[in-house]
Amino acid sequence: MFDIAIIGAGINGSALAYFLSKAGKRVAVFDGGGIASGGSGAAGAFISPKIAKGGDLKAISDEAFAFSLEFYNRNFPNFITNSPLLHLSKQQDENEKVRHFKEHTSLHVKSPDKSLLDILEPTCKDYEALYLKESGVVDAQGICKALTESSVFINEDITSLTCKGEYWELNSSHKALHVILATGAYKKLLELPYIKHRGVWGHRIDIKSSTNIPLNIHQFVSISASKNGYAAIGATHNVHYHPQTSKESYDIESGRKEPLERASKTLALKDVQILKDYTGLRSGSNDYIPVIGSLVDTKATVEKLPNITKGEKYPRSEFVYYPHLSMINGTGGYGFVLAPYLASMLSDEILYKKEIDRRLVPVRFFERFVKKGGF
Numbered sequence: 227m228f229d230i231a232i233i234g235a236g237i238n239g240s241a242l243a244y245f246l247s248k249a250g251k252r253v254a255v256f257d258g259g260g261i262a263s264g265g266s267g268a269a270g271a272f273i274s275p276k277i278a279k280g281g282d283l284k285a286i287s288d289e290a291f292a293f294s295l296e297f298y299n300r301n302f303p304n305f306i307t308n309s310p311l312l313h314l315s316k317q318q319d320e321n322e323k324v325r326h327f328k329e330h331t332s333l334h335v336k337s338p339d340k341s342l343l344d345i346l347e348p349t350c351k352d353y354e355a356l357y358l359k360e361s362g363v364v365d366a367q368g369i370c371k372a373l374t375e376s377s378v379f380i381n382e383d384i385t386s387l388t389c390k391g392e393y394w395e396l397n398s399s400h401k402a403l404h405v406i407l408a409t410g411a412y413k414k415l416l417e418l419p420y421i422k423h424r425g426v427w428g429h430r431i432d433i434k435s436s437t438n439i440p441l442n443i444h445q446f447v448s449i450s451a452s453k454n455g456y457a458a459i460g461a462t463h464n465v466h467y468h469p470q471t472s473k474e475s476y477d478i479e480s481g482r483k484e485p486l487e488r489a490s491k492t493l494a495l496k497d498v499q500i501l502k503d504y505t506g507l508r509s510g511s512n513d514y515i516p517v518i519g520s521l522v523d524t525k526a527t528v529e530k531l532p533n534i535t536k537g538e539k540y541p542r543s544e545f546v547y548y549p550h551l552s553m554i555n556g557t558g559g560y561g562f563v564l565a566p567y568l569a570s571m572l573s574d575e576i577l578y579k580k581e582i583d584r585r586l587v588p589v590r591f592f593e594r595f596v597k598k599g600g601f
């Protein structure tokens with residue numbers, strides 16, 4: 227019997243495994259594809275803040291960025307490469323957003339020196355730019371492996387999950403007191419009609435080039451600082467292709483052109499050799515804010531509160547929740563920035579009953595589902 231079973235070995239499941247095993251829990255992590263075989267394995271894994279004017283997502287991302295940069299540097303210095311970041315707006319009407327961010331963020335940002343802008347394509351001078359001394363790129367696969375080192379990794383997909391009262395049974399062969407769904411956009415294990423995660427396909431590449439890239443650059447695409455001529459470029463946002471629903475298979479050859487074309491609008495890259503392609507799905511929630519915490523059991527809640535189907539309102543405490551079952555998901559294009567921060571919060575709730583920020587809990591979607599008459 228495990229204390230905790232985590233289904234999904236992406237950055238979210240792996241970061242949670244780290245905090246829970248560090249607290250002395252016997253943790254099992256399940257993933258039939260292997261560690262970081264989903265969206266996490268495809269990620270460029272840039273650790274950079276979300277450039278936005280305001281709102282809950284920006285506030286959460288700012289806190290997560292500071293937390294995670296410190297977390298990786300303190301605990302896993304071998305898996306992070308620190309470099310400054312040069313961020314440019316993508317179009318003229320985004321200039322105001324970047325300017326606003328520069329003026330209002332608590333991060334140490336400034337306008338870049340002219341010498342830095344001189345390495346870019348001349349058209350970049352029309353765009354607002356900011357320079358942030360602290361940012362980084364993590365080794366996506368390496369960090370997921372390192373985070374799960376103190377857990378038992380089981381190379382198996384979970385196809386059945388049954389609550390047996392005091393514990394959960396997984397695939398009729400494993401038992402755990404608490405289960406975490408960290409399955410990203412890939413498979414659906416439980417019927418949760420109120421949670422819809424969108425999977426957005428992305429493609430990124432590793433390249434070799436004779437052009438020196440002195441820092442991480444984000445504009446039409448992210449370009450990493452080069453290390454001995456090697457750099458990462460990514461990623462695209464392809465909303466038309468989905469591995470589970472698209473009729474045609476994904477065309478790697480044409481897909482890899484897009485990150486290169488986008489990068490070349492910012493920086494002329496010479497003697498480019500494409501070394502490796504990476505593709506995968508990001509999992510985004512309907513309101514773009516991540517999802518962590520306990521899950522409402524729709525069927526049991528309707529049985530207890532039948533008038534809920536007519537739109538009657540009840541406090542969150544009245545709903546029936548699955549016992550000892552949590553989710554961590556919906557990190558969109560910022561999983562490596564958000565995961566350590568979210569996993570630390572979720573592990574504090576599981577271990578010490580510390581309340582999770584109301585903006586992040588899945589029950590918010592259940593309330594919206596009831597309000598919209600979703601039954």
Ligand SMILES: Cc1cc2nc3c(=O)[nH]c(=O)nc-3n(C[C@H](O)[C@H](O)[C@H](O)COP(=O)(O)OP(=O)(O)OC[C@H]3O[C@@H](n4cnc5c(N)ncnc54)[C@H](O)[C@@H]3O)c2cc1C
Pocket residue numbers: 233234235236237238239256257258259260261262263264265266267268269270271272273382383384385408409410411412413414415427428429430448460461462504505506507508509554555556557558559560561562563564
């Ligand atoms: C191309 C690309 C580039 C990106 N770049 C960045 C970036 O630069 N910076 C950043 O912060 N974020 C980036 N992201 C986003 C980040 O990768 C995601 O937010 C993150 O990977 C989400 O992690 P996850 O653990 O939720 O999901 P995933 O990594 O998708 O992991 C879910 C895992 O669950 C497993 N699974 C599903 N169902 C089951 C089951 N039934 N049984 C067992 N296992 C199961 C899957 O096999 C998968 O491995 C990028 C994403 C993509 C696709």
